[in-house]
Amino acid sequence: MQLFLEPAESGPGGRHYRAAADRSGCWAAESRKLELPAFAQPGPRYSTGEVLSGLACGHWAGQGVGWIAVAIVLALLPLAGGCTKSRPVRPVQANPEDVHRRTNEAFVYAIQTISQLEDYSSEEAFLQAMDRLDQWVRQQSPPPDWQVDPLALPLLEVFGEFASRIRPIHTQLTEARTLLELKAIARQLERVPERLEALGQRRKLAELEALGQRYEQLLKEIEGAVRHGGDAAQREEVESRIVEAFFKRVKDPARQAQFKELLAVAPWLDDPSRLKEFVRLAELASRLEKLAKRPDAAQWPELVAEFEDTAQRFLRGAPPTKLVIEIRFLLEQMADLARMQDYVELLGLQQVLDTLAERLRVAANRAGRDDLRELARRFAAAGRDRDLPQLRTLEKELLGLAQPYSLADLARLEGQLKDAASGLAELAGLASDGAQKTGLESLKALGSYCQEAGKRIRQVVEEMKAPSAGNGAKEEPQAQAARLNELSARFEDLGQRVELMDSEFEYLAGAKQRQFYPQDQAAMREAVFLRDVSRWARGDEFDDVSRARRLFDWVVRNIQLEAPPRPASGVVRVPQYPLETLFLGRGTAAERAWVFILLARQQGIDAAMLAVRDPSAAGAEPRPWAVGVLSEGEIYLFDAQLGLPLPARDGVKRSAEGPLEIVPATLAAAADDETLLRQLDLSSTQPYPVQARQLDKVVVLLEASPSYLTLRMKLIEGQLSGDDRMVLSASPAAQAERFKACKHVGEVRLWPYPYQTLLVRLILGPDLAQWQSQ
Structure with missing residues (x-):
């Protein structure tokens, strides 16, 4: 399966691309436009058709270069993604004390290596350090009082059910996927x-x-x-x-x-x-x-x-x-x-x-x-x-x-493939139930994705049963090879999508596991960079509010605001993870807020997204509004969309050095004084989109990305001190209690945005991996 991105238009959020499926059938993003951040945007490239027409029919056909171009394109199609798990630990034949000593030495060395990310000479150094941490984690005992965070438990239980259902589906597809791959390799080796x-x-x-x-x-x-x-x-x-x-x-x-x-x-x-x-x-x-x-x-x-x-x-x-x-x-x-x-x-x-x-x-x-x-x-x-x-x-x-030009040997696998299709349909129903249970609306999109995957598997099964020749006539070898390659590519794409779901749900359900997953590598990198940025950006400030102001100022100055695409435009923007937002230097208001909250976490400051309800839309979900920083029982307000703290009364003044200083208002003050919000109105026809009455009972949305909920990160965090110290874990339930003690807090729940980001990228599947590699 190939997805071609055709330039469509340019807009305030960057260049837009229209997804166009070739005949192998890109169904995850058909008839949509995808706005990709720079890390995912393709550079100058040639479509498969251009390469083949330029080489297969060019001046070198007599020397075989055109045929090789075809072979390379076909050979590269299935290599579009997948995850590699951490290498298994080899048993060490030594006494327990030696094993313990060597493991601890490896841990110290690994932390020192990871803490110096900017000095890496190679990717291998980082991967070796992660392997050493993995070996250390596997040998640790969990603290007797550790448990999965109660506030996050319902969501993680849903993902655990997904993991248990997707694994057998992945297994059911593996044999047919392997056999089709062997056939394709044999054809392309000819x-x-x-x-x-x-x-x-x-x-x-x-x-x-x-x-x-x-x-x-x-x-x-x-x-x-x-x-x-x-x-x-x-x-x-x-x-x-x-x-x-x-x-x-x-x-x-x-x-x-x-x-x-x-x-x-x-x-x-x-x-x-x-x-x-x-x-x-x-x-x-x-x-x-x-x-x-x-x-x-x-x-x-x-x-x-x-x-x-x-x-x-x-x-x-x-x-x-x-x-x-x-x-x-x-x-x-x-x-x-x-x-x-x-x-x-x-x-x-x-x-x-x-x-x-x-x-x-x-x-x-x-x-x-x-x-x-x-x-x-x-x-x-x-x-x-x-x-x-x-x-x-x-x-x-x-x-x-493998018989490269026959599908007869796949007939015995028809039952397995139909069971896999039925399993995906059941998973779609489970996703719908999970959305109602957790309030995570993106699970409904995942359900539709699973439903479509099951449908595609059934279509492939029917094509496998069809005779090789069309209309009873003998099929030309070249046409037969092309048809079989296209069928193999579509099934491989389905297999990769199921494999990716298996990998992601295993990770999401693995909060209790004392082992690293591939996704933990990115989480560790992210934590190191967030720690280093937060230490530099906080300056010499000591109180929570002053440090939060410095961190927020760094975010606003270094992350350019991007407007999300309008719903009517049909554009789906690929959401960024915080590490990507840091490196790219641009993001939406939500992505800015996410980075700010995590920077505050590295400094031991409680920060969360605040959401308000629209009085004119009864029953609607609360709308994310501003970041609230908790300090000494008060919640201070920072608007990532506006790029400013909400000024307190007489809170705007010029510092001794010259720049303006804005003292942030508290939630309690803004709820009791409409003028604090109205000072942000552009005009009578363009008011600031929040009123004081909406702040009487705000909804606090707590950041709880998957890696911060795991036992393995908690174990590592407990061993860090001095310059190596960084925050790797979070306790949403404890944080919720602190926010509930504040005035004007009506409800505390998990912020769905990190999980929405994960699910959107999961649904894009191998397509996203192809874009990132370009």
Whole structure:
């Protein structure tokens, strides 16, 4: 399944994209527009159709590059997501005291590593630290008084029921998913050994590998020229003047136009990945081939020689610039274009083999089959060494495991697949009940999602039962392969969606577990950055309100406000997690408030979202309004939409240093004095959207993200002190009691927004993972 994002329009919230499903059927976001934050927006890219039409039907069809492009696209389709669990702990053969000592030493080292996130030299350092924490947590005993927070318990029980229901559905899909994947791998492996052998007969592979080394050398030369060429503006100015001098020397307009075409290709080399990735390098070769086939192509050496001479005269003995190096390289490649095209083909074949080996490894681990694990190991080794005899042997073994052009062997799994579809329908009903029980409306959307997934599984089952040929006629092999690949891709997409639900619900239901989940990695990163930001932003303030003012000021200054899309626009904005909001520097009012609440938590300050009811809409859900900071029995008000604390009476003044200082009003004062709210009116026709009477009984919404409710985070938090200390856990029930003791608090409940964010992203499924990887 592929989802293409077509630019639709630009608006105040960023660029909008329209989701368009290809014939594999993107059903999670059909007929909707998705507004993606920058981390999810695709950069310049080519659609699958453009790649195939440009390569499969291009000038290299005789050399097999077009076929390789098709194979790579098909090979990459199923690799669109999934989670990797923390590695299991190996039993240590030592006495208990040694084990305890070594585990504690590993814990201390891990915390020191994680506390220095900004100094990481690699992702591996962080993952190793998380593994050490995982080993430590597994060996701890839970505190005798620890229990799942009572306020969060009903919601976590719903997720626990989901987890118990989705796991067997995931299992029921696994065998069919594995078998279809083996069939797809076998189909896509066809002709790879044959193409590799033909390439080896045409040209020595060592010669092509030497060309790859030449590309690496070029990248170093370009890097050196950039390093010695001054800043970007200065370098561009020098190169622009060289080109200007060259055009004064070459006065013929036709020759100038010819050289401009070569100049247009040179920036292609600015991105190092374009000499390493098959599709990008193939496009470069295509552009060079067009230049080499020009009627006046014989003039290229003379033109480049004149350009280099002009550059040498201009530079007066200085090293050549980046542009000069790039032009020289392009001429060199045009002169030996056939070898470049063969290298492109070798790169494509290697990418196909590597991708298929990884897919086989993933399928083997998912199915828990040792025979497939061994096959994947041999496949990876044979592909890496380009061992033709072994590749042919593996091809035969795959044909024995799965009939690549038949679905007859899937008939025995029809009952399992129908049970999985029925299970998803039951899960949809459970989601609807859970929404009523917890008040989390996003569960209804999850129910619709599960209902649609079950429907799609039934459709695939019916297609599997249909005869291979259409209308009783024999199906062409190419059409048959395309149909089976499309069917496999759709089923793999369904499998990934169910697998993702299994992973997320296992995590949400695992508050009591003494082990880490993949999602805990992001939670730990987030906590470290929140701690560091809060320490810097609080300044030298000591009282809660002053520190909260400093934290809020940092949020407003560093996170640009984005307006959420209007409901009538049909745009669904992908909600951000706090870590993403911190890094991107922009977010909605709710995302700003979320960051502010978590920064306050790191400083030991109680903060929560306050919601008010609309007097004219009886029975409607309360509307989130402002963040309330609790200090000494009073709730101080901060409006993340407005970007200001709500000023107290005479609370706006100029400090000794010059800037304005705003003393925040309390909830009690605002509820008793309408003028505190009316001072925020823009005009009589544009009043501030809250009235004092709405504040008589506000609803307090407590932040309780899943990671803050877990035993494992509580255990780690209890061991931290000094500079390593950070807040990793929360107690909504205890926090609720403190807020209930305040005037004008009518009700305290969990803030649904963090869970709505999680569920929206869960429903997007593999599509979100594809966007984030771009």
